[in-house]
Amino acid sequence: MRYFNSVVIKLWLTILFIVTAVLIILSVSLMGFFNSYLKSESGHTLKQQAEKAELVLTSHHDQSDALTYVKELIENPAGIIIVQNKSDLDDTYEDPLKQLMVDEIKENDAFDKVFVKDEYVVKDIKVNYQDNRHEFILIGYPSQAFNHEDSGIFIYQDANSMDDALNYITFIIFIVAMLLLILTTIFAFFLSNKITKPLLLLKSAAFNLARGERNNKIAVYSRDEIGELALAFNKMEQEITLNISKISQERNLRDRLINAMEDGVLSFNMDLEKQLQNPMAEKFLDDISQEDTDVLSKLVNQVMQSDETIYHEISTFNKHYVLIISPVKNTTQGQNNGAVAIIRDMSEEKKIDMMKQQFIANVSHELRTPIQMLQGYTEAILDGIVVEKDDVDEFLNIILDESKRLNRLVNELINVARIDAGETTLNKEMMDISPLLEKNIQNFKQSAMEHKTTLQLDLQHTKAVAIDYDKIFQVITNLLDNAMRYTKSGDTIKISTYNDTSNLYIKISDTGVGIAKEHINHIFERFYKVDQARTRGKHGTGLGLFIVKAIIEKHHGEINVESEQGIGTTFTISIPLVDTAQ
Structure with a gap:
């Protein structure tokens, strides 16, 4: 047929x-x-x-x-x-x-x-x-x-x-x-x-x-209606090819732009079928649960029916997303053709907001303790509660210690602020790091004798390195101070160095109480303390290791930690022998 x-x-x-x-x-x-x-x-x-x-x-x-x-x-x-x-x-x-x-x-x-x-x-x-x-x-x-x-x-x-x-x-x-x-x-x-x-x-x-x-162009054999049809088809094909080329270029440009967006783009038709999604949207769909997916479908359906833009937030285990769902209209008929969802990952902003709140709370707490003690002991002296010279001297020594503590906390806060603002500058010089380490050991000898802790220095490096003397001195001081805080009488603190063809390595190890595994990944966060206590005494402000890591990274180096409870802790610093900033 x-x-x-x-x-x-x-x-x-x-x-x-x-x-x-x-x-x-x-x-x-x-x-x-x-x-x-x-x-x-x-x-x-x-x-x-x-x-x-x-x-x-x-x-x-x-x-x-x-x-x-x-x-x-x-x-x-x-x-x-x-x-x-x-x-x-x-x-x-x-x-x-x-x-x-x-x-x-x-x-x-x-x-x-x-x-x-x-x-x-x-x-x-x-x-x-x-x-x-x-x-x-x-x-x-x-x-x-x-x-x-x-x-x-x-x-x-x-x-x-x-x-x-x-x-x-x-x-x-x-x-x-x-x-x-x-x-x-x-x-x-x-x-x-x-x-x-x-x-x-x-x-x-x-x-x-x-x-x-x-x-190829269709040959025209006559000038009748069929010949004119062939001419019209050749012209139409030329126009279609040109338009397809333009559309393809525009689509490729659109796809590149959408794929390069940090925000996710997710498009739906009237049957709630996905039409367009970029990598960020795919990551979002992988992160959310089935319950969140059902909620998203309901929201898209609601937008297409109500013709209104809806804002919604979805939180996962470690992510926080903000969704802006808007209807897509047909420009000629004025009817909805579907909906598009813009997905913004607000995890960092959420984390920063929480860190700001935590920062304010921690700073307030850390400042309150020394200020209250300064105020209390000063009032005791002024009110004549203590009159004996030995008691007054003891109170004045406590006031001096808290003043130093307060000064150290303020300085650390200033350093943290500079680090966050990107204002930390380094004055690098090529030098042998041995004198710096020896001076650090000399500064802690008195404290080691009081704590009955042994200090050891093992220098085996042969290469000079480009460093900021003051900043690296602060790093070693903070690490030795931490080691002194978390060691007991009879423990040993050792500084050793060596180098390979690429890096200079500095190891600061102790035989102290060690760090539990659940705390290892958090100790470089600001205000993080292993025992989570914010009291005076041996416990610091929780900013020292944060500053240490920032300074080492500013030198394009790395700092790692290995620890086991009851055995001790080892911090390893690696600094490139060649100054990569030059």
Whole structure:
């Protein structure tokens, strides 16, 4: 059946149908015309014969001889019946065909005109003769050759004698029709190919264009409607290719921009199916739970129905997201086509807000303790509660210690503020770090003797390094101070150095109480204390290690810690031998 979908076949069948219909109508018309013509000519010939018979009968005096002559003249192949008086029709004839004709003359009222009105009558009659159906032409001609008014001459001839002529004409028409059909078929295929070949090229090019393939220009062979169609298609393909190129460039630019966004972009259609999502949105979908996903679907559906923008927050284990969900409208119809969600990771901002709150609380707490002690001991002296010199000296020493503690806390806060503001600058110089470490050890000798702690120094490095002397001195001081705080009598604190081809390594190890595993990843955070206590005494402010790490990273180095409770702790510092900032 697919062949009937071809334009060539349809056009050929259409032309063939039209030509066949025309030939059938023409053939039928010609056959009818020739049949009528032959019958008319036969009737005219029979009339001429009747006129001759009438002339012979009226010109001869001997009617018997005239009748014999007329019958010999006309009969074979035609037959003649001469009725001198209408009563002759009642006679019986030996020839059965003549008897049939006589019966027809008697029964057919049309032949009464011959006897009554003296008019010429021609009739086609059909009779059964010799077990076959025959068609005859029977004419009636009024005669004046006899003394009776109701006399006439009737001549009949078998119309089947015209079949040979009609058959020959039919054969000629059939041959001509076949030749015309063959010529029509050839012409139809030629015409259809001429018309459809460009159309097939257009169809193939259109399918290629639909698949996104580039076509060569379609050749234009004529300037008719099909040629103009090919020109229009070439122009259309050029415009489509240009527009596709522009759209592709714009889409690529859009995708790059969306993928480069720090915010997530998630687009939905009216069926809540995802249409567009960038890597940030994919990460968001991976982070949230199934319950949060269901909430997101409900919010998107609500936005598409209410036509309003919705703000929503979703928090996971370690992330905090803010969602802005807005409807997407069709600019032409003004109807919603879906919704788009902008996903912003506010985890850092949330963390910073919490750190600010925690910072304020910690600073307030750390400052309150020494200030209260300064105020309390000063008031005790001023109010005369203590009057003995030894007691006053003790109170003044406590006030001095708390003042130093307060000064150290303020300095650490200033350092932290500078680090956060990025204002920490380094004055690097190439130097041997040995003198710096020896001075640190010398500063802590008195404290080590008081705590009965052993200090050891093992220097095995051979390379100089670019450092800021004061900042690295502060680092080593903070680490030794921590080690002194968390060691007991009899413990050992050791500073050792060595280097490889890339880095200088400084290790500060102790045999103190150690750090629990759950605290290892947090000890470099600001205000973090292993025992979580904020009291005076051995416990620091929780800012020392934060400052240490910031200074080491400023030197493009690293600091790592290894510790085990009850065994001790080791801090390892690595500083590049080559100053990467230069």
